[in-house]
Amino acid sequence: MPLEPALLKNMIAAAAERIIGSADELTALDQAIGDGDHGINMKRGCAEILANLDAIAAKPTGEALKAVGMALVMKVGGASGPLYGSLFIAMGKELGDRPAAMALLPEVFGAGVSAVAARGKSAAGEKTMLDVLTPVLDATRAGGPGLAARIREAAAHGSAATIPMRATKGRAAFLGERSVGHMDPGARSSQIIVETLLSFLDERT
Amino acid sequence: MTENVSLVIVSHSPDVARGTAEMVRQMVGDEVKVAHCGGNPDGGLGTDVQRILRAIDEAWSPRGVAILVDLGGAETNSEMAIELLPEDRRSRVVLCNSPIVEGAIMAATEASGGASLAEVRATAEELSPR
Numbered sequence: 001m002p003l004e005p006a007l008l009k010n011m012i013a014a015a016a017e018r019i020i021g022s023a024d025e026l027t028a029l030d031q032a033i034g035d036g037d038h039g040i041n042m043k044r045g046c047a048e049i050l051a052n053l054d055a056i057a058a059k060p061t062g063e064a065l066k067a068v069g070m071a072l073v074m075k076v077g078g079a080s081g082p083l084y085g086s087l088f089i090a091m092g093k094e095l096g097d098r099p100a101a102m103a104l105l106p107e108v109f110g111a112g113v114s115a116v117a118a119r120g121k122s123a124a125g126e127k128t129m130l131d132v133l134t135p136v137l138d139a140t141r142a143g144g145p146g147l148a149a150r151i152r153e154a155a156a157h158g159s160a161a162t163i164p165m166r167a168t169k170g171r172a173a174f175l176g177e178r179s180v181g182h183m184d185p186g187a188r189s190s191q192i193i194v195e196t197l198l199s200f201l202d203e204r205t
Numbered sequence: 206m207t208e209n210v211s212l213v214i215v216s217h218s219p220d221v222a223r224g225t226a227e228m229v230r231q232m233v234g235d236e237v238k239v240a241h242c243g244g245n246p247d248g249g250l251g252t253d254v255q256r257i258l259r260a261i262d263e264a265w266s267p268r269g270v271a272i273l274v275d276l277g278g279a280e281t282n283s284e285m286a287i288e289l290l291p292e293d294r295r296s297r298v299v300l301c302n303s304p305i306v307e308g309a310i311m312a313a314t315e316a317s318g319g320a321s322l323a324e325v326r327a328t329a330e331e332l333s334p335r
Contacts, residue, residue, distance in 0.1 A: 035276075037251060044247060073254050073285055077245025079278040081254065082285035119281065170277050 003100035008064060009057035011200050016046035016053075018196045019189060029185035033172040037078050038185040045076035045084070061100040065092030079170060080186060083116055083129065090115030102201075106141045113137045120169060127165040127172060127179065129186035132158035136194055148198050159183055159191040210316040210325045211238035211264040214309055215257055215283050216275045217250045219243035225273070225306050233313040240264035252279045257286040261298060269297040269322030271312050271329065275305045297322065301329040308332055 019026075020043050027039030048071045049056065056067045069088030073081050094111035095104065113133045117123055124134035135154040139147070160183070167179035170186075212229065216222040222243035229239050240260035245251025257272075264270050272287075274280045280300060287298050299322060301308050308329040315328040 035250075037245075037249075040249075041245065041251065044245070073289075075246050077247070077249075077251035077253055077278075077282075079281040081278075082281045085285065119284070 003061055005057055007200065008061060008100070009053060011197055012049060012057060012064070012068060013053055014200070015193050015196045016049045018192055019043065019046045020050075022189070022192050026185050026189055029183055029188055032182040033167060033175055033179045034185060035078075035171050038080060038189065041076045041078040041080055042084075042189055045072040045081060048072075048075040060097060062092045062095040062097055065089070065095065067092075079120075080129075080189070083119055083186070086115040086119040087112040087133070106137070106143070109137055109140055122169045125165070126169050127162045127167040127184045127187070128169050129184070129190040131162045131165070131184065132187045132190035132194065134158070136190075148201050152195060152198055155191040155194040159187040162187045208266045208268050209237050209319060210268045210312075210322050211240070211266040211270050212309060212313055212316065213257070213260045213264050213270055213272045213283075214239065214241040214243075214305065215252055215260070215272060215279045216241075216243040216305060217252060217279060218275075219248075221275065221305070225309050228306065229309050229313045232310055233317050237313045237316045238264045238266060239309075239313065252282040254282050254286050254289070257283055258289060261286065261290065261294075265294075267297070269299070269325075271316070271322060271325045272298065272300045273303065273305045273309045273312065273329065274300065299323075299326050301326050303329040303332045 023039035023043040027036055030036050030038035049068055056064050059067060065088045069085040073085030091108050091112035094108045117130060122128050122130055124130045132155050135158045136151055139151045139154040162184035164180060166177060167173050172179045214222045214225045222241035226239045226241040240263040242256040242260040246253045261270055272283050274283050283300050287295060312325045312329040316325045
């Protein structure tokens with residue numbers, strides 16, 4: 001079924017607000033294994049989205065996704081800007097001028113995840129946001145009944161799975177073995193976004 | 206006189222970016238244009254795609270622009286900036302995988318002799334472990 005503009009607006013706002021509300025948690029995770037700016041960077045990007053929410057939500061869904069991505073690219077200021085930016089820009093490009101529909105989610109989200117992998121020259125298993133996005137994509141592709149619950153589980157499992165991993169990408173790679181034992185902040189922010197968006201889909205799947 | 210390849214220095218710290226550009230000017234001179242940027246959109250430590258785009262514009266040479274970066278986010282944001290360039294400029298901007306200060310000096314030295322963009326990058330990257 002198509003995505004109504006009001007729902008799209010609520011979804012974007014909820015995800016941005018939830019990330020802003022989680023800034024301290026994300027910063028704490030990033031202080032353990034990165035440069036400690038993930039929370040504050042994502043907060044800056046999400047504040048930009050909220051400041052332009054009406055203009056963004058007034059666009060067709062594909063264009064709105066691209067606008068969300070560009071706001072993150074331009075305002076986040078760390079590597080997570082281009083990474084999340086590429087996710088949403090690629091999803092917007094893939095959707096194009098088609099109306100958003102659940103049936104298109106695997107294809108559209110798949111294009112976004114591929115863009116993140118290309119931008120980060122990374123794959124799942126390297127203690128990054130891809131450790132959440134990839135299993136979420138797999139669950140999305142599998143489809144079937146109880147989809148929302150399975151996606152939620154895939155996201156939670158994915159972020160938890162980064163705790164014992166040794167980082168080989170980003171700042172955490174400098175820590176080597178010392179990165180083991182900490183959840184990846186990008187995986188956690190991805191889980192938060194996925195969970196927030198799912199709360200809108202629960203009643204529909 | 207034909208223009209030389211120019212440089213853009215991108216650091217998380219505006220001071221490091223400025224200092225690196227100053228070292229290049231002092232050691233290599235003015236025949237290689239050097240633009241620099243550092244700091245996130247709020248002015249704290251980090252990098253900013255918009256400022257990187259402005260620096261590329263400022264340094265622009267038809268021979269090409271070599272970008273030197275410090276840490277991961279500077280690299281990712283510079284790659285993003287290159288992708289956002291107009292199509293005719295995109296292929297003439299490259300990222301050098303090298304230490305920022307030493308790479309900038311080496312790249313500028315090479316560029317000052319009229320070397321191509323590929324040669325400038327290769328010289329900067331000689332410093333990187335393989």
